Amino acid sequence: MERPIDFSRGRYLLCGQCGRRWVVDLDWIDRWEQAREFCPGCGVTCEVATAPRVTVDPDDPALADEVVAELVWYHTSTQSDWPKHDFNPAAELTQETRLRMGGDHHVAAWAERQRAKALHVGTYEAAIHNMLRRIDHQADHGSQFYLYRVRLVPSITVREGWLIDPSDFVGDVVLGEVCPPGVDVARYLNYHEDPGALSLALGRSAIASTQQIAIPSLSGDDSGWADVAVDELELAAATSPSPAGSRPTWGRGTASPKRGRARELAAPLAQRLPVNLRRQFEAAAAFDDSQQPEAWARYVVGLMSLLLTPQRVLAELDRETGRGL
Template identity: 60%
Template structure:
């Protein structure tokens, strides 16, 4: 069962001081984070420890325990076979890394901790947001991402209520700390991707099957933006544009083509919800040496993930499910 996808929907805010609850749009949240909005109930600004934050919408259908397993859930990853039961986090470690970690016993302990982490799934919006954030913050701009649609087992036991985002500073959650024995899924309020939405921390045994597509999807049309972007990029040279200003000596010079590429990406980013504009612009950044047409089609595909999710869901529909 699919839920309505809406990257621009209003969010619920809850003040930690006066318990005032109200609805806002993403532009209000952006102004709030810049200190230009206050709580309508008590006037508190964003700088206080108990200042208002997004909270779960009481009408979120995922609050219904019986419906959690009926919904489609999503995940983005650079792993082409997520999730896998024979996952070995130590497989990629070099002998030197193993030595620096303290040898075989320490590596085995570390690997056990990695396998004890919960898996994460969320709304379609959260999965796309996660991919863009990783491209910006974790040097994954050039990585191939995959979008997974996850079906849960109908018999899965859902934990009572919901948790405030339990992840540490890198988003890790130990499964046993959020799921009591016999519980397969814990709902939590996601602060970072699709803020205010409910995501799930779960173990692999809660998943029935997944469908996977590589994203972004190939751009099959010759849309106006792609055509114009390619023509513009091919019409400028790769000459270096010297940096200016007080910090110019610390800034790596960019080519005129790279500068234009950033401007073209920023144009598309400006048509997106405000909380996605910066991560999208970073994920779509043009690098000198890239093929203009490949870059333009990839960037258009990234935009389509947000602007035209129907096409993405149709591509997932064509993929046979893989049992986990």
């Protein structure tokens, strides 16, 4: 069961001070985070510890235990075989790294902690948001990402109710802490990716199958933007003044002519997106001087397709054969 995809939908807020709950748009939340809005019930701003935060939409279908396994879920990863059936996090450690970690005993303990971590799946919006966040904050610019559509085992047991996002500061959740014996899946309110939506923490055994595509893989309908962008980048390189000396000076903290022009070309595209995705999109769309202009332009168009025409992405997933776990 697919859910409607809407990056710009309204979000429910719940005030921890007066208990008021109401719906706002993303522009309101952006102003709120700058202390330019206040709770209409009690007047508190974001600077107060009990200030309003996003909360779950009461009409979210994932609130119904019996529907959780019927819904399709999504995940983005740089792993081309997520989730690995026989996950061995120590497999690629060199002997030198093992020694630095304190030897085989410490490596084994570390590997067990890694295997104890929950997997995460969420809405399509949360999966794309996760990719953009990683590019922006975790040095994943230039990495190949994959989008996974996830179907769950029909007989899973869902933990009652939902949790406030249990992730630690690096986004990890210990599976056993949220899914006690007899429970396969725990719902949690996602604060960071598709804020206000429910995501799931679960183990590998709760996943029945996945479909995967490399992203961004679609050119979409760019109305000629890519061709114009390529011409503009080539013109910027051809008309830029020759830097003094034998090497370009823009490698020392200033943008090269192509990088600067690429930033200008991407800025109007970012303005077409919800306010909470604009900065991350600009980070993902940053031009690298090692890229060919045409490859960069097609990549940017693919990013826009993920955000503005998700039905194209779902259609591509429909053509992929599912992989059972």
